[in-house]
Amino acid sequence: MMREYGKKLRILLIDDNANHLRGIKELINLESDYNVVGSTTSANLGINLVKRYQPDIVLMDINMPEKDGLQAIQAIQKLELNTRIVVLSGYDDADLIYRAMKLGAKGYVLKTMASSKLIDAIEHVAQGKIFLPAILSTRFFEHFQSVSRQETASKDGEENLLNSLTSRENEVLDLLTQGVNYKSIAQKLIISETTVKTHVNNIFQKLQVNDRTNAVLYALTHGFKPSKTNAKVEATAA
Amino acid sequence: MMREYGKKLRILLIDDNANHLRGIKELINLESDYNVVGSTTSANLGINLVKRYQPDIVLMDINMPEKDGLQAIQAIQKLELNTRIVVLSGYDDADLIYRAMKLGAKGYVLKTMASSKLIDAIEHVAQGKIFLPAILSTRFFEHFQSVSRQETASKDGEENLLNSLTSRENEVLDLLTQGVNYKSIAQKLIISETTVKTHVNNIFQKLQVNDRTNAVLYALTHGFKPSKTNAKVEATAA
DNA sequence: AATTTTATCAACCTAAAGATTTAGATAATT
DNA sequence: AATTATCTAAATCTTTAGGTTGATAAAATT
Numbered sequence: 001m002m003r004e005y006g007k008k009l010r011i012l013l014i015d016d017n018a019n020h021l022r023g024i025k026e027l028i029n030l031e032s033d034y035n036v037v038g039s040t041t042s043a044n045l046g047i048n049l050v051k052r053y054q055p056d057i058v059l060m061d062i063n064m065p066e067k068d069g070l071q072a073i074q075a076i077q078k079l080e081l082n083t084r085i086v087v088l089s090g091y092d093d094a095d096l097i098y099r100a101m102k103l104g105a106k107g108y109v110l111k112t113m114a115s116s117k118l119i120d121a122i123e124h125v126a127q128g129k130i131f132l133p134a135i136l137s138t139r140f141f142e143h144f145q146s147v148s149r150q151e152t153a154s155k156d157g158e159e160n161l162l163n164s165l166t167s168r169e170n171e172v173l174d175l176l177t178q179g180v181n182y183k184s185i186a187q188k189l190i191i192s193e194t195t196v197k198t199h200v201n202n203i204f205q206k207l208q209v210n211d212r213t214n215a216v217l218y219a220l221t222h223g224f225k226p227s228k229t230n231a232k233v234e235a236t237a238a
Numbered sequence: 239m240m241r242e243y244g245k246k247l248r249i250l251l252i253d254d255n256a257n258h259l260r261g262i263k264e265l266i267n268l269e270s271d272y273n274v275v276g277s278t279t280s281a282n283l284g285i286n287l288v289k290r291y292q293p294d295i296v297l298m299d300i301n302m303p304e305k306d307g308l309q310a311i312q313a314i315q316k317l318e319l320n321t322r323i324v325v326l327s328g329y330d331d332a333d334l335i336y337r338a339m340k341l342g343a344k345g346y347v348l349k350t351m352a353s354s355k356l357i358d359a360i361e362h363v364a365q366g367k368i369f370l371p372a373i374l375s376t377r378f379f380e381h382f383q384s385v386s387r388q389e390t391a392s393k394d395g396e397e398n399l400l401n402s403l404t405s406r407e408n409e410v411l412d413l414l415t416q417g418v419n420y421k422s423i424a425q426k427l428i429i430s431e432t433t434v435k436t437h438v439n440n441i442f443q444k445l446q447v448n449d450r451t452n453a454v455l456y457a458l459t460h461g462f463k464p465s466k467t468n469a470k471v472e473a474t475a476a
Numbered sequence: 477a478a479t480t481t482t483a484t485c486a487a488c489c490t491a492a493a494g495a496t497t498t499a500g501a502t503a504a505t506t
Numbered sequence: 507a508a509t510t511a512t513c514t515a516a517a518t519c520t521t522t523a524g525g526t527t528g529a530t531a532a533a534a535t536t
Contacts, residue, residue, distance in 0.1 A: 077387075101379065101382070101383070102382070102383070102386045103386070104383050104386070104387070106379075124372070128376075129372060129373075129376045130372070130375050130376040130378075130379045131372075132375060132379075134362070134367060134368070134369075135367075137368050137370060137375065138366075138367045138368040140368075141339065141344075141368045141370075144339070144340070144382075145339070145340070145342050148340045148341070148342070149315075149342070166481085166482060166483085167482095168482075168483065169482095176451070177455075178455075179447075179449070179451045179452035179455050181449070181522070181523085182522075182523075183522090191483085191484070191485085192484075192485055192486085193485095194484085194485050194486060194487085195483075195484050195485060197523080197524070197525090198483085198484080198485080199483085199484095200523090200524080201524070201525070201526090204524085209417075210524080211417070211419070211492090211523080211524075212450070212451050212523075212524090213414070213417045213450050213451055213454055214417035216451055216454065216455070217415075217416075217417050217454070220458065404511085404512065404513085405512095406512075406513065406514095407512095419492075419493085420492075420493075421492090429513085429514070429515085430514075430515055430516085431515095432514085432515050432516060432517085433513075433514050433515055435493080435494070435495090436513085436514080436515080437513085437514095438493090438494080439494070439495070439496090442494080442495095448494080449493080449494075449522085450493075450494090
């Protein structure tokens with residue numbers, strides 16, 4: 001999608017501070033040959049400008065307190081254009097970096113960084129690369145790995161309960177986690193409803209629960225993965 | 239936790255290829271002042287050596303086909319030591335990088351990279367930083383953002399259904415997603431069981447489902463977040 | 477060969493869940 | 507003042523869900 005030879009990179013600036021906006025514009029005009037196609041202090045207006053001009057790069061300011069910036073990133077991503085977003089922020093907060101990248105930002109630069117970093121970021125991102133300086137990368141991964149740890153932590157001590165299920169019980173539990181009732185499970189597995197109940201009761205005992213909902217909740221929070229034999233389930237009507 | 243002044247970094251090497259192992263050992267002895275406290279071609283043995291020597295850094299080889307390496311990372315992380323893992327891999331596969339980092343690796347270097355990169359990586363990671371070269375960082379984020387897109391994609395078109403719930407209905411749904419039955423919900427909210435049923439029926443209609451399980455499944459797969467008034471729920475016994 | 481595990485099913489029962497209708501009391505809105 | 511939304515509740519009913527007992531048969535284990 002990138003720059004054809006001789007064509008200038010088209011950039012849109014969004015920053016709620018009009019002074020910053022002017023400063024960045026000057027910087028880009030002085031230190032690069034990019035074409036600033038627009039600039040605005042309003043996130044909402046910015047989204048409309050992205051639609052209209054479809055720039056290569058959006059330089060997006062993000063402030064901690066108001067999370068307009070993150071919402072704007074999400075809105076722009078939803079347009080599914082070839083526009084890439086570089087965040088320019090005053091905050092190196094791990095969660096903020098994490099969320100911006102999660103929403104699809106391709107670069108993240110701090111306002112306190114040398115102006116050459118900003119040009120670097122735009123250049124890298126325009127070439128399809130991610131630009132995240134080492135310090136911010138470390139911050140990002142602090143958060144990312146912390147989230148991952150929490151996800152796997154619960155699946156640890158007790159997930160043996162799921163391992164005690166037979167393959168048939170796994171098939172039944174799989175259907176339970178799709179909200180299928182006894183009758184439909186019986187039809188899908190081509191066994192009688194009583195047999196299904198027997199399996200379900202055995203599942204309950206093994207998972208140490210008393211009802212469907214808690215069995216499903218247990219399965220979902222302990223990394224349940226369906227077994228092999230699985231015809232697709234379209235409808236879930238009772 | 240890091241290196242006290244004058245103390246050498248203690249490093250353990252794990253690589254299933256004995257030749258590589260020797261090569262890396264020599265490299266480290268030549269180009270750094272680190273102390274290689276052990277080296278092994280066996281992932282399982284490696285884990286035991288980590289327990290015994292508690293090195294500052296583990297240099298871990300990862301091969302695509304066998305995923306022993308990833309499991310070894312997980313096993314070492316589970317020890318909860320101050321040992322940091324640097325991956326040395328022949329593959330720049332996005333998913334492999336993603337999973338290694340997700341499991342807690344602090345650095346990732348390709349075998350094809352200059353040997354100085356490896357020393358760089360160890361040095362950075364020892365200082366508590368993340369080391370992920372630009373190319374690999376881009377690969378990582380390809381995968382990370384792709385996963386995030388999929389997660390939010392389903393929550394998009396229809397999540398309005400959850401928005402149509404009243405605050406009381408949200409409280410009831412919150413308890414439903416914890417596997418609480420009618421009687422207990424009534425007790426917790428200090429209302430009659432009939433009232434709970436009324437709320438639940440309204441929830442079903444708004445979420446377009448016919449039973450608890452599907453209501454819970456809908457809530458969980460559409461980013462349901464409980465409202466305000468929530469006394470803690472300890473037991474879930476029927 | 478004997479035992480245990482797994483998968484199957486019937487028949488019966490209780491308890492819980494879900495559906496429906498009607499209605500009173502506030503609170504918010506028009 | 508009138509309407510609508512929300513929360514509450516009773517009464518009644520149908521339908522699932524869940525529990526229990528007992529039994530058959532093949533497969534895997536000991």
